[in-house]
Each structure stands twice: as structure tokens, then as C-alpha cells.
Amino acid sequence: xxxxxxxxxxxLSFELLDDAGLINAVILKPFNMAIxxxxxxxxxxxxxxxxxQQFKLEKISYASxxxxxxxxxxxxxxxxxxxxxxxxxxxxxxxxxxxADCQIACFYDPVKxxxxxxxxxxxxxxxxxxxxxISRMKEKFQSHPCDILxxxxxxxxxxxxxxxxxxxxxxxxxxxxxxEPFHIDLWQIAQEELLSAGILSHHLQIARICTxxxxxxxFSFRRKVxxxxxxxxxxxxxxxxxxx
Numbered sequence: 001x002x003x004x005x006x007x008x009x010x011x012l013s014f015e016l017l018d019d020a021g022l023i024n025a026v027i028l029k030p031f032n033m034a035i036x037x038x039x040x041x042x043x044x045x046x047x048x049x050x051x052x053q054q055f056k057l058e059k060i061s062y063a064s065x066x067x068x069x070x071x072x073x074x075x076x077x078x079x080x081x082x083x084x085x086x087x088x089x090x091x092x093x094x095x096x097x098x099x100a101d102c103q104i105a106c107f108y109d110p111v112k113x114x115x116x117x118x119x120x121x122x123x124x125x126x127x128x129x130x131x132x133x134i135s136r137m138k139e140k141f142q143s144h145p146c147d148i149l150x151x152x153x154x155x156x157x158x159x160x161x162x163x164x165x166x167x168x169x170x171x172x173x174x175x176x177x178x179x180e181p182f183h184i185d186l187w188q189i190a191q192e193e194l195l196s197a198g199i200l201s202h203h204l205q206i207a208r209i210c211t212x213x214x215x216x217x218x219f220s221f222r223r224k225v226x227x228x229x230x231x232x233x234x235x236x237x238x239x240x241x242x243x244x
Contacts, residue, residue, distance in 0.1 A: 014151035033238035058092035069127040087116035104239035145198025157210030
């Protein structure tokens with residue numbers, strides 16, 4: 001991934017999407033984009049404006065994320081939906097997902113000029129959200145999986161992805177991903193799902209950067225819980241994509 005800086009804004013971009021001409025960014029700390037959990041709403045709104053200006057966006061659309069497999073197609077007039085995946089063909093519209101350990105997958109079909117973004121924690125992995133997002137792109141925009149590029153954001157790495165009750169939380173078809181004593185490789189799960197859904201291996205980039213380990217750059221729900229005990233995380237980074 002490529003590191004960029006402009007004023008107070010720092011972000012990473014995916015070479016895969018950069019080469020395809022797609023505006024994309026993983027916003028780094030200290031920028032907080034958690035608008036729905038904001039205790040400092042004025043600051044969050046200002047951060048949104050900074051991001052819009054930097055990337056010349058007319059609007060940023062975001063979802064009210066609730067760990068579902070619900071997907072919506074949006075335009076500049078769409079409301080905020082309760083869902084975990086958005087897609088569009090509109091230029092100048094940024095699609096944003098917020099995260100603090102979960103994976104954000106960015107999808108781009110350069111043939112049909114469609115972008116989509118999906119927020120998947122382990123519940124989204126179990127629900128096969130990535131596969132369903134690709135299916136919706138096929139259904140609505142006639143995208144073909146072999147044309148779609150997919151990039152996956154920094155997220156919780158295998159060393160810190162503990163699931164003490166993994167046998168209850170994960171269906172048996174995922175158990176081969178369990179590493180002793182109770183860790184699971186969420187990056188590998190994402191890769192297997194996307195390849196099985198028809199994404200070509202050279203059209204896939206997984207950041208493989210752990211949000212827990214890299215505390216200077218990323219917010220982490222699990223790290224904050226380990227440091228402070230049960231809490232509400234009111235700070236998240238953001239990953240967005242936009243048609244240029």
C-alpha cells in the first residue's frame with residue numbers, strides 16, 4: 001500500500017486500485033470518522049469536509065453499519081441506509097465504511113464503471129457478504145467477477161483474532177481456519193471466499209496490516225477493550241472509494 005500525506009490528513013491507497021484509476025483511501029489516525037457515535041460532531045463533520053475537498057467529492061455516502069449482509073445501491077440523493085455494503089455508478093460520490101478492526105472490501109469493475117464497498121467483521125464473513133456483494137453487482141450492473149478488482153483494508157490480524165467460543169460462533173465449514181489455541185485467520189477467510197466467488201488472484205490485494213498491532217495508524221476495538229475493559233468505541237478510521 002502507498003502512504004500519502006496532505007496537511008493533517010494521512011491515508012493509504014491500494015496500488016491495485018490506483019493503477020485502475022480509482023480514487024481510494026484508508027484514512028489513518030488521528031482522523032476520526034465515526035459520525036454515528038460522535039461525541040464531537042462538529043469535528044467529525046469538519047473531517048468529512050476535509051476528505052471531500054482533498055479528493056474532490058461532491059458527496060460522501062456512508063452506511064449505518066449493523067453487521068448484516070444487507071446491500072444497497074445508492075446515488076447522491078440516497079438517504080443513509082442500515083446496511084453493510086453500498087454500491088454505485090455515480091461519479092463524484094464517495095462510498096465510505098468505518099472500521100476499527102473489521103475488514104473493508106473495496107470492489108471496482110472498470111468495465112461497467114461500478115464501485116462497491118463492504119464492511120465485514122466475523123459475522124459478515126459467516127454471512128458471505130463479499131460473495132453477496134459480487135452477486136448484487138452482477139444482478140444490477142451486469143458486472144462479471146473476472147473483471148472486478150477487490151482490495152481489503154488493514155484489519156485484525158491472526159495473532160490477535162481470538163475466538164474463545166469459536167465452536168459456537170463459527171460454522172463447521174470455517175473450522176479449518178482455527179489456529180491453536182483459538183485464533184482464526186480472517187485474511188485467509190476473505191481470500192478463499194473471494195477466489196471462490198470468481199475474483200481472479202491477480203485482481204485481489206489484501207493489505208495484511210494488523211489494526212491491533214499498528215496503534216499509531218489505526219483505531220482498534222479489540223486493543224481498546226484489552227486496555228480499558230468493556231467500552232464503547234467512539235473512534236474509527238474510514239475506507240472510501242469513488243469513481244474518478
